[in-house]
Amino acid sequence: MSTIKAVRGTRDLLPPETALWNRVEQTARDVFRRYNFGEIRTPVLEATELFARGVGEETDIVSKEMYTWEDRARAASEKAQSLTLRPENTAGVVRAYIEHKLGDTGQLQKLYYIGPQFRRERPQKGRYRQFFQIGAEVIGPSSSGSESPLRDAEVLEMLAALLDALEIPRASEANDWKGWKLQLNSVGSSTDRPRYVAALREALLPVRDRMCPDNQRRAETNPLRVLDSKDEADQEIIDALPKIADYLDDASKDHFAQVLAALDACGVPYMVNPRLVRGLDYYTRTTFEFTVDVGLGTQNALLGGGRYDGLSEMLGGPRAPGIGFAIGEDRLVLTLQALEEAAAASAGEVSIMPKLDAYLAPLSPAQNAAALSLARDLRSSGLSVEVGDGSFRLKKSFETADRVARSIVILGEDEVAQSVATVKTFASNEQRKVPFADLRMALATE
RNA sequence: GCGGCUGUAGUUCAGGGGUUAGAACGCGGGUCUGUGGCACCCGAUGUCGAGGGUUCAAAUCCCUCCAGCCGCCCCA
The missing domain is CATH 3.40.50.800 (Anticodon-binding domain)
Structure with a gap:
């Protein structure tokens, strides 16, 4: 008789590795507490509609990576409902914000979560079908300051503080750039972006046939993705494409400039990457990604996030601008393990386990x-x-x-x-x- | 979803048609009756990922599946 194994893309976390997971979570909770964030726990199960409307019907996540099924009706009067194992947590948090009328408090909401997410992708190191995210969201009515560039900078500065607390070095010449790097960009408001995408589509039309097959496909399905293509031969064409920065309205430009000025004042290093794009539809204006070149191989995005000023309205709620991020906890642990291994190798020692009394x-x-x-x-x-x-x-x-x-x-x-x-x-x-x-x-x- | 590589003791790995499948570490016992770290000696490791096929004979060759890893895609 064959034995039953953990399903593909899922895994058991065992001691002593779980001690590291606990340390990561404890450190995160402590940092979040100091920045006045409170914990929120939302269900693993949500209505499929939430992600279709929030994350976007056309995204890869929603169109081919979700665990979705029809939950049978319990009574004749009840309709069967399509349910989905959450592929990310921001939509759930905003759903809860709307459902509990948190906007009516008039207060800025600062919420964090730690929990499993599910995506049906091909498993690889740093990419699992059940994976854990540590994330936080700042959301509220505009009058609570939720739209302020100070919020963007605070969130980014908090992330730098968290990575510092975990002793992940900042990338520098001294460590051969093997540390964390922050890239950010502004993808514009909900009116800027469609204008830009239309311009991009138009600019791609005459040059499409000269690009690699992948980019030809992207030009059709998701033109923004052409921007972060790594194909060498296509770089010249991509460089000549219209820049999102030229399509931002004055308010968006000014907002982004203020975010950068605040980061400078806090001493948080960053690189503006005009080609940085995100895979979820709800992002507006500031978007960012922290990458790290140790332990992760090709999955080098440690965390990502950005503003979602229109998400609440897309879900039928009040206007509630917000900004947030999600850290890939599995990837964070992998990074820490790689750093620990490198340190132990250079010190010629194995790390010591804490001993009982x-x-x-x-x-x-x-x-x-x-x-x-x-x-x-x-x-x-x-x-x-x-x-x-x-x-x-x-x-x-x-x-x-x-x-x-x-x-x-x-x-x-x-x-x-x-x-x-x-x-x-x-x-x-x-x-x-x-x-x-x-x-x-x-x-x-x- | 596509392409490639790999699955052998608890772990890291060797063996690549031939009868009883190995090493190291770890584990159990002994030298040593209530005193460890060292050393030496002895011992047990196992459906060779699963199923099918070729063959007198398969861990080894072939096929299918499953899983992991690498790249693509995508993303955290």
Whole structure:
């Protein structure tokens, strides 16, 4: 009989790797707290319509990557509903914003989320069918300042702070540009963009036949994507295409200039990339992407985001400009692991796991009960403790203890009878007798 | 969705038609009766990814499927 395996593109995260995931999430929560963000948790399941309208019917994500099915009606009076496993979380957050009338509070909403997302793509390193995103959104009525370029700059500065806190270096000459890089662009308002796309389509018409097959297809289906084509031969043609910057209205231009000025003031390094385009329809004005060249191979986009000033209205809500981002948590972890590996290789050391405070070693099964009872006391006082088994030889207990703990507590017949344990601390190699009552102090201070 | 590479002990990998499938690390035991890190000795590792085919004989050759990785596409 064949065994059942995790489905394609999904994976189990096991210790000790999960400790790194927890560290990443803890660091993110701490940074978000300092910037006044609160956590939001939205359902994994949403109405298909949400993504069709928010992300865009024509995008790859919606047109061919979603897990969608007809959920059967429970009663004759109820209609079957098309449901989808969320492929991203921004649409869900904005849906919740509208549903709970958060705009009526008049307050700026600063929300963050951490959770699984689903896209049915071909799996690869850094690209999974169930993957995790850490994201945040700033949204509210215009009167709350949600449209201010200060919000854009604050979000970008917060991301730089998060990556700094995780000790991912900034790309520089010193580290061979193996760090994070911020690229940003303005794709214009909801009126600028259609004008630009129309101009782009027109400009592509006469030159289309001279480009590679991929770009010919893009020129047809998604002209913006031609801009970030890597095809060498087509670069000259692409350089000559109209620039989005020339189609921005004055308000958008001024907004972008103010974002850049604020970033300069905060010392956040960036590169303006006029060709940066995003794959989701809801983006307007400021868009950005952080890339990193370690550990990710070809999937080097660590996080992406931007403004979505018209999204709430597209979902039938009030006008509620916003800006947000999503970090690929899987990719972030992959990056940290690659950096850790590189550091360990250059230091010639393996990274050390945090050790338990004590390992209790009963010498025979007769001491098992006493050992577990003592472990209970120590654990309840906050110490981390592992308990062996009386069937283990002392030699094995020592080997195990040395691997996982800072001290070994030996419990033989005499020790249990007198309530005095034999304690040996590995670092100092010092052994002594400690009354049970003093064990907590002895183990904690060492 | 397209193209390429790879699937062998828990892990990292060798073996590339021939009878009993290997190494290292790890694991269990011993030298060493309540004292580890070192050393030496012994031991167990397994549906050779799954299914089918060719052959006297398949881990090895062929086909199909599954999975991972690399590139494309796309994106976080």
